[in-house]
Amino acid sequence: MNNRLAKWLISGPPLLYLLLFFAIPSAIMAFAAFRFPGDYGGLLPLVEVNPETGAREVLINFGNYADFLTWENFQRFFEEPIYIELFLKSFWYAGITTGVCIVLAYPLAWLIARSSKKTRDLLVLMVILPFWSNFLIRVYAWMIILGPQSYFSQVLNRVLAVFGIEPVSLLFSQFAVIIGLVYVHLPFMVLPLYANLEKHDMALLDAAQDLGANAWQRFWKVTWPLSLPGVWAGTALVFIPALGMFAIPDLLGGTNSMMIGNLIKQQFLDSRDWPFGSVLSIMLTLSVLLMAAIAAWAGSRGKAKK
Amino acid sequence: MALLEIRDVVKTFGDFTAVNHVSLSVEAGEFFTLLGPSGCGKTTLLRMLAGFEQPDSGEILLDGKNMAGVPPEKRPVHTVFQSYALFPHMTVAQNIAFPLKMAGVAAAEIPKRVNKVLEDVRLQQFARRYPHELSGGQRQRVAIARALVNRPRLLLLDEPLSALDAKLREQMQIELINLQKEVGITFVYVTHDQGEALALSHRIAVMNSGQVEQLDAPETIYSYPKSRFVADFIGQCNLLDATIVEIGSERMKVEIAGVGVAEALPVAGAQIGGKGTLTLRPEKIKLGAALPADDANEVHFKGKVHDCLYLGDVTIYMVELDNGMLVETMLPNSASGKAKFFDDDDLVELAWRYDAGHFVLA
Structure with a gap:
């Protein structure tokens, strides 16, 4: 069989899928960012159906394109500080979430990687287990756990009362959002870290110890640098989805815990301002790409320095 | 210290x-x-x-x-x-x-x-x-x-x-x-x-x-x-089961079952009737078609070549003694232009000095 034909047959369907459901929608969205909102939401139409003839008429042409295309949506994003602030806050949330996930996932992944084969499989299964129930149900469970009526809140507030501290409300706060984000994303940090740590050659730690390294030095000079690919993979899997998350701030957050995801959802669904929603989506994508580029650049620089 | x-x-x-x-x-x-x-x-x-x-x-x-x-x-x-x-x-x-x-x-x-x-x-x-x-x-x-x-x-x-x-x-x-x-x-x-x-x-x-x-x-x-x-683990070694039959100050005689009497250096703790193993390195055994029997320090046995392993520099000959016991010997292939000295089934003679082997008590 023809080799090139085989290549196209194999890679064709996924390419087509990506074209149809990723490339073309992205292009539509990028275009929408430059359009005006319609009178009743959505987009100002570029094509109209003539009520008399029933024929489609293209309204936009070289003479009047300024009535249909604009920079205003982007101007609005950069001129009103609230949007940039919201971006920064979302980055902050996603960053905190990633950091907490690394700190929590590292020892867990290490423990799994060092267990016997049988325990290891069981532990990995337990990490994946939450995926078997619906994401929203798990977030609702957190609403109950953090709610004022829960044992958790009551016990916590009684302990605080002993120290003379006012009762706190856990739900509908930034704290609750971070808890939710960490909870949902933790497995995405554990799994790549585990996959990385599991491959480590234990003889390297013996060698480091033999050559005079104490436990901390063995971790910091050997295990940590060798686990960085796992840390980066986990960071990408946690940071990017956390950045665009809207359900968790909606359900667990208070009025001040909005993230970009919520704003984008609001623009498309509530305000029905599709052009501005598109601008926000594009800015989100661009900022993630920019961060990835900076990370790649820093990584290659670090390597060259060695 | x-x-x-x-x-x-x-x-x-x-x-x-x-x-x-x-x-x-x-x-x-x-x-x-x-x-x-x-x-x-x-x-x-x-x-x-x-x-x-x-x-x-x-x-x-x-x-x-x-x-x-x-x-x-x-x-x-x-x-x-x-x-x-x-x-x-x-x-x-x-x-x-x-x-x-x-x-x-x-x-x-x-x-x-x-x-x-x-x-x-x-x-x-x-x-x-x-x-x-x-x-x-x-x-x-x-x-x-x-x-x-x-x-x-x-x-x-x-x-x-x-x-x-x-x-x-x-x-x-x-x-x-x-x-x-x-x-x-x-x-x-x-x-x-x-x-x-x-x-x-x-x-x-x-x-x-x-x-x-x-x-x-x-x-x-x-x-x-x-x-x-140790004899077995280090290098190649013939391990011949033997019994002490005579002990002198310089040497002792041991009987290799079914083969004959050989001589060895006396060892500490040796007793008449004591059983053990005569360990004998292949390269310390002389091998020839006919060996001169003029050295009183040597013992001689006859046999025939059972297998040979040609290794280039040396050839290993497994020699079968009359009672069927196999003894490993080796000869350097020193003769010019000759691949090896003997072939399978050639009749040969073995000889070794009393101090070539080493007796190990069981």
């Missing part, structure tokens, strides 16, 4: 006794080898010297100091691991600098020390390479350089050459001997390869089932094995 003293050390894992009452001492500057088959306890003993395992009983003294409870990172002992265990994220120079940094050597001093040891192992031009960019032999040398750089009192080598091919291994053996002479550090070398042990060591401890069977210089171990195990 010896640099290293191991006193009555025992180590068990569950029901398995890995090291069983081992005592030995190693002098400063010595190339000392622990030799034995896998599972004989040599690696466990090495790991106890490095500090990765603690003895159940007995003690290990280094420079007269008891090492009990001293963790590996606090011992002036470094190991060359079987897998080399080079840090893959560090260059050769960084790998070698690692123990210096851990020891808190001044930063300005480190490059000098690293360069010096790179010179010792002839790897100067590879300082900036990563381990995966090196050949097996080069990695081996980096591992040795890294373990030597801050001059440990004791260098432990755990089967360091086993991953190399035969030719490179021989070359590395010579390098190891020279390096050890040059740096003057005491080497404790673990191997299951008897050839390597004989070639490298000042002294060898042959281990079996957690115990030291014999501790001697290589030539003594080879020529005068103390037990049937």
